[in-house]
Amino acid sequence: MNEKTNKKGFGAWFRDNWKNNALFSTGIALIVMVILQTLALGFNYASFGEWFGAWINNWMNILRNNSSVGIIALGMTFVIISGGIDLAVGSTLVAVGAITMTLIDAANGGWLGAIGLTGAPAYIVAILISIAAGIIFGGLNGLMVTAGKIPPFIATLGAMKILRSVTQQFMQSSSPKVPTGFQQIARVKVGGQMFMPILYWLLIALVLYIVSKKTVFGRHVFAVGSNEKTSRLSGINVNRVKLGVYALMGAVVAIAAVLQVSRIGAMDPANAGSGYELDSIAAVIVGGTSMSGGKGSVVGTVFGMLIIAVMNNLLNLLGVPPFLREAFKGAIIIAAVLLQRKSSDN
Amino acid sequence: MTLEMKGIYKSFGANDVLRDVSFTLNGGEICALLGENGAGKSTLMNILGGVHHADQGQILLDGKRVAFQTPADSLKHGIAFIHQELNLVNDLAIYENMFIGHELRKKNRFLDSAAMIAKTNEVFKKMDLDLDPRIMVRDLDASYKQIVEIARALLMEASIIIMDEPTTSLTEPEIRRVFDMMNTLRKSGVGIVFISHKLREVMEICTRYTVLRDGNMVSSGLVSETSVDMLARDMVGHDVRTQSLRREKKIGDVILSGKGMTLEPHFRNVSFEVHAGEVLGFTGLLGDGRSELFQTVFGAIHGASGTVEVEGKPVRIRTTGQALKAGVGYVPRNRKENGIIKDMSILENGTVVTWPRDSKMGFLHSKKIEKDFDDLEKELHIKLGSAKDLIGSLSGGNQQKVVLAKWLDANPKVLVFDNPTQGVDVGAKEEIYDIILKLAEAGVAVIVLSSEAQEIIRVCDRTVVMFHGSVQGELVGDEMNEQAIMRLATGGQV
Numbered sequence: 067m068n069e070k071t072n073k074k075g076f077g078a079w080f081r082d083n084w085k086n087n088a089l090f091s092t093g094i095a096l097i098v099m100v101i102l103q104t105l106a107l108g109f110n111y112a113s114f115g116e117w118f119g120a121w122i123n124n125w126m127n128i129l130r131n132n133s134s135v136g137i138i139a140l141g142m143t144f145v146i147i148s149g150g151i152d153l154a155v156g157s158t159l160v161a162v163g164a165i166t167m168t169l170i171d172a173a174n175g176g177w178l179g180a181i182g183l184t185g186a187p188a189y190i191v192a193i194l195i196s197i198a199a200g201i202i203f204g205g206l207n208g209l210m211v212t213a214g215k216i217p218p219f220i221a222t223l224g225a226m227k228i229l230r231s232v233t234q235q236f237m238q239s240s241s242p243k244v245p246t247g248f249q250q251i252a253r254v255k256v257g258g259q260m261f262m263p264i265l266y267w268l269l270i271a272l273v274l275y276i277v278s279k280k281t282v283f284g285r286h287v288f289a290v291g292s293n294e295k296t297s298r299l300s301g302i303n304v305n306r307v308k309l310g311v312y313a314l315m316g317a318v319v320a321i322a323a324v325l326q327v328s329r330i331g332a333m334d335p336a337n338a339g340s341g342y343e344l345d346s347i348a349a350v351i352v353g354g355t356s357m358s359g360g361k362g363s364v365v366g367t368v369f370g371m372l373i374i375a376v377m378n379n380l381l382n383l384l385g386v387p388p389f390l391r392e393a394f395k396g397a398i399i400i401a402a403v404l405l406q407r408k409s410s411d412n
Numbered sequence: 413m414t415l416e417m418k419g420i421y422k423s424f425g426a427n428d429v430l431r432d433v434s435f436t437l438n439g440g441e442i443c444a445l446l447g448e449n450g451a452g453k454s455t456l457m458n459i460l461g462g463v464h465h466a467d468q469g470q471i472l473l474d475g476k477r478v479a480f481q482t483p484a485d486s487l488k489h490g491i492a493f494i495h496q497e498l499n500l501v502n503d504l505a506i507y508e509n510m511f512i513g514h515e516l517r518k519k520n521r522f523l524d525s526a527a528m529i530a531k532t533n534e535v536f537k538k539m540d541l542d543l544d545p546r547i548m549v550r551d552l553d554a555s556y557k558q559i560v561e562i563a564r565a566l567l568m569e570a571s572i573i574i575m576d577e578p579t580t581s582l583t584e585p586e587i588r589r590v591f592d593m594m595n596t597l598r599k600s601g602v603g604i605v606f607i608s609h610k611l612r613e614v615m616e617i618c619t620r621y622t623v624l625r626d627g628n629m630v631s632s633g634l635v636s637e638t639s640v641d642m643l644a645r646d647m648v649g650h651d652v653r654t655q656s657l658r659r660e661k662k663i664g665d666v667i668l669s670g671k672g673m674t675l676e677p678h679f680r681n682v683s684f685e686v687h688a689g690e691v692l693g694f695t696g697l698l699g700d701g702r703s704e705l706f707q708t709v710f711g712a713i714h715g716a717s718g719t720v721e722v723e724g725k726p727v728r729i730r731t732t733g734q735a736l737k738a739g740v741g742y743v744p745r746n747r748k749e750n751g752i753i754k755d756m757s758i759l760e761n762g763t764v765v766t767w768p769r770d771s772k773m774g775f776l777h778s779k780k781i782e783k784d785f786d787d788l789e790k791e792l793h794i795k796l797g798s799a800k801d802l803i804g805s806l807s808g809g810n811q812q813k814v815v816l817a818k819w820l821d822a823n824p825k826v827l828v829f830d831n832p833t834q835g836v837d838v839g840a841k842e843e844i845y846d847i848i849l850k851l852a853e854a855g856v857a858v859i860v861l862s863s864e865a866q867e868i869i870r871v872c873d874r875t876v877v878m879f880h881g882s883v884q885g886e887l888v889g890d891e892m893n894e895q896a897i898m899r900l901a902t903g904g905q906v
Contacts, residue, residue, distance in 0.1 A: 281774045282767045289764055292755035299712055299744050299751075300764045300818065301736035360755040 088354030088361075091405060092369040099376045106383040124379065126259045130329075132375040133263035134159075134322045135342055136368070139349035140274050141318030143367040146350050147278075148311045149291040149359030150211060150218035155319050155346060157229035158203045159339035162323035164233050166196045167333060171242035189248050197320040203229065204316020208309035226343070230335070237335040244331045252329035263325055270321065275364040287311055292360025348395065349374055352402040374398065413439050413474055413490060413571045413603065415460075420469035422455055429455045430466075433629045435622055439571060442594060442604040444614040444635070447624035448647055453607050456624070457574050460605075461493035462486035492565030493574045498557050500549045507532040507545035510564050535567050540596055555586030559593055566602075573597070574605040579613060580699045583677055584880070591617050609697045611640045612903035625649055644898040648865075657845055657870050664688030666724065667857035668740065668826040670709060673718030678704035679881040682718075686826065686857040691848060693868040693875030693892075694861045696901045701881035702861045703745060706828045710742040711735040722825065736765065741824035743815060745831035745861075751815040752803045759785050759799040762817040769822075788817040792847060809840025816847060827851060828859040833867065845871050865894045879903045 083090040107124060111117035129136075138155050145152045169192040170176045178188040203225070210221035252262050278284040286307045289297045298304050327333055353370025355362025377398060381391045415437040422430040430452045437443050447453045458464045460471065462480035471478050473489060480486040483493065500509050507528045508515075516531070518524045532545035541559065549557060558578050565573050575594075579587045594604055594617060606618055614621060615635060622632040623646040631646045669685040679701035686692040694702040707713040709720055711729040719726055722738050729735045735742070744750035752761055763770070763781050770777045770784070785799060792813045796806060803811060812832070819827055829848060833841045848871055852858050862868055868875045874888045877900035885900040899905070 280776055280778075282771045282776060283774060285760065285764075285767060285776065289753050289756065289760075293749075293753045295750050296744075296753050297764075298732055299710075299742060301732045301768075301822075302764070303731055303733045360753070 088406060089363060089366055089369070092352070092354050092366055092373065092402075095402075096369050096373050096376070099373055099380065103376050103380045103383065106380055122259075126261070126264070128372075128375050128379050129264045129267070130260060132371055133267045134326050134339075135345045135349065136267050136371045136375075137270055137322040137325070138319055138342055139346035139353075139367050139371050140271055140364060141315040142346045142350050143353070143355055143362055143364055144274070144278070144287055144311050145218075145315050146347070146355050146357060147291045147359055147362045148287045148308055149294065150308065150311065151222065151347070152204075152207065152312065152315050153219065153222040153343045154203070154207060154225035154229060155315065156339035156342040157226045157233070158200060158316060158319045159323045159326065159342060160333060160335055161203065161229045161233045162196050162200050162320045163327045163333040163338060164237050164335060165199050166192055166324055166327050167242040167244060168240070169195060170245055170248055171240075172245040173241075173243045176242065185247065189251070192248075193324050196324050197317050200316040200318075200320025200323070201313045202316070204312045204314070204319070205309060207316070208312030211312065212305035212308050230340075234335045244327055249328050249331050252325050260329075263329055266321070266325060270318065271364060271368050274318075278364050283307070283310055288360060290359075345374075348399050351399055354402075354406060356406070370402075414472075415491075415572055415603065416472040416475075417456070417460065418470050418472065420456065420459060421467045422452075422459065422464065423467060428627055430459075430627045433469075433624065433627070435629075435632075437572060437603045437605060439601045439603045440598055441619045442598055442606050442617055444618040444621040445605055445607045445624070446609075446611075446614065446621060446643060446647055451624040451647075452627040453624055454576070457493065457576065457605065457607065460486065460491060461574060462491075463493075487568055487570070490569060490571040491574070492568060492570035492572070494558070494561045494565065494576065494578065496576045496578075496580065498561055500557055500560060502550040503548065505546050505548055506543070506552075506560055509549055509560060510535075510545070510567055531567065532563070535563050538566065538600070539563060539593060541593070553586060554582050555589045558582070558590050562593060562597070566597075571601070572603045572605070574607070576607045577609065577698070578606075579608065579610065580697075587613070610902050611643050611898075614643065615640060623647055640899060640902065640904045641895070644895045644902070644904075648894040648898060657849060661873060662689045662853075662855075663873075664855060667722065668709070668859075669721045670705075671719045671721075673705060673708065673716055673720075675704065675708055675713070675716035677881065679716075679878070682878075682881075682883055684876055684883075686859055688825075688855045688857050689852050690874070691852045691858045691860060691872045693872035694859060694878065695863060695865065695868045695875055695897060696878035696884070697863060699880070700878040700901070702878050703830055706742060706830065706859065706861060707744075709735075710740055710828065712742070736822060736824075739825035741765075741819040741822055741827040743819055743827065743829045743832060745834060747808070747812055747815060747834065752811055754802070754804055756803060757800050758794075758796055758803050758806065758814055761803045762788065762794075762799075762814045763821060765818040766821045784821050785817065788820060792817055792820075793843065807840075809836040809843075812836050812840065812844065813847075816844070820847075820851070824856065826857045826859065828861065830861045832860065832862070833864075865897045868892065868897065869894070877901050 104121065107121060109117060111120060142152060142155065168176060169178050170188055178191060183191060207222050207225050210216045211218050214221065253260055254262055286297070286302050289302060290304050290307045294304055326338070349371035350362070350367050351357065351370065352373050353366035355366060374395060377394060378391060381394055417433070417435040420430050420433045433452065433456060435456065445453050445457065455464060459466045462483040462485050478489055480489070501512065510532050511528050516524045516527045529545045536543055543556065549560065552560065562573060578590060582590065598604060606614070608614055618635045620633065621635055621638065621643065623630045623643065625647060664687055666685045667688050671683045673682045674680045682705055696702055704713055708716045709729070711732045711734055714730065720729065721727065722740065727738050729738060729740065753764065759782065762785050766784070767776060770781050789796065789799070794810050794813045794817070796810065803814060806814065832844050832848070836844065848858055848860065860868065860872055869892045872892070874886065875892055875897070876886050877884050877897055879901060884903065885905070887896055
């Protein structure tokens, strides 16, 4: 028996990882997707250089277009691992975005202009205030969940309605302009590509990866999500951990909001960020994080986001009608969960 | 109706649970079925209730031999079993619960609520009970829930009712109410089997008794001809008092004390002190409130009155984190729910308590954490493959040691062990006792909560015995023996 287990062939190694390592199976799925997408892009180019340029271009588009949801999904990973959910992220994005734009409005100088703050200092202050606002919005969700003992689904559903509605009312008579200087935060080009949103996404992913693996807070999030009772009886302040998770979510959404304002130069209070909550949850789920909490990873969420994004791109390249693309997205979410259930049962 | 169970044998695998047990019950009497946990009471009654089948022996009802294949069979013959965990749906009204599974319908197949309410009222009238059948079960207190179960048994025309520890979760006035109901039924000719640990209650309500021990019938007779002492001795057996494990004691100052601690309905006016180097036991029967008491001390349950002092200084512990800082640790009961984090590794489970200490600016000091756990793994003889494996890969005993490890690493001044040997094998049990005693020798104040008298006698210097949330008495050193503990735990005096 020992010999048998010692001499594991590639097949056994693959099966073992496929079953027990969620990151492995999502990684494989991602690689398959990328290969299919590369094939779909075709090789009908004059030179390798031209093909490579087109390939890179295509990828930059994918990454950039998904950077906002991708960033939000990173925060959502923490929320879901802690055993919660946040439906308010899209509305928080639009509320924070409205605050950012109002602070630096190019049309009339904005609130910061009114106190004599312009240019780069104003942008920095605006970003800090926006992130603080995100933390406050997230923290309020956290308070409802902890002190108010309201189930996260309901608390954040309420917050989702309130934030969007109030933002729309507040913004109906004003349409602030984003100064071109502020737009450079996302639009400055690196090697001819609008690379910054991708860079921010990867940076935040790296930071949150470290938080999830190496910090007391990160590990407490996993502990609380897996077994709240044991966590409490191990001296963990469960409410503080949950509050922290929602506040972190708010901060991450605020960063996404600032980037979106900068990248697009405008924000429609009625539609911006709508659907982000479910898209980010989908990325987290496809990335192998368990809805019941306690299990998951930041890297998995990056993979999950990429799988969905690459598939979208693939469907686009193949000329699948736009209305049908959501159906594929739905199918891949269901498939991912079926796959994960199989691996946890065995 | 007269019930006779004759020469019942039952084994599960190689384990003989019942050997040649006989039991009789006449209509119009309440018979106590007594015994320690694992004595075979439940198995015997499950055979009567159609849940298990006897390997040998016969059941006679009014002299006629019967065989029950299922609980429904047994109910058809007029035998109703009211389990300890009541079988009621909180979100339905009383009358709906009464008819669950046998609902009355009108001709058009819709439910006939009026008929069900009328029938329920009829049964209540027979029981001399003034209760509106339309009240939601949720709004009833525990005694009325018990009574609704009895009513349901009567609705099914039961003439024999088995009640498994019906008073465990009841308060004193609630117990009165259930007892009054039982007496009413007895007078109307129903036979009741009363399974209980509480000898004082047995003396009060029962007419006859049968005692089981290790699957054998030890004694049986009229309650009027016995005493609490005699019953306690029959339940425990004669060869009690196993050797104490304590050798030398160096008892120091008072480390933890509680004064006048009350949290209804769990415990009231409890005071205690425990010294450095001492092992203090807290024992009693299910529902005595000891676990809630120490979860309160540990900051996991809130709302109690009374004061707690650590090393003579009053402390207000509102969260478990504050308890940890004050030097109070708590190893919980029910390892699976309260002790382990199933999605985490052995290493993480064994160090989770001390992460805040072993970190800098919020970053975990993983080298120190791994080394600390490595030391504890050796000290506690935890058998594991890799510390990075999931906690579920370990046996129950080793899991329990990991749960101990996380608290030992925190170096508490007081450590409370709640049912520390639950679900571990004999070998691991002895090792856990060694750990407890070693801690005491190192000057830690140790509190052991256990319902196993043997365990208390063997590891503790002193024990508090609780009964229904109050301190019933305290036994020191050689005063601790199973009869004395059983007497106090069942509400008697030493």
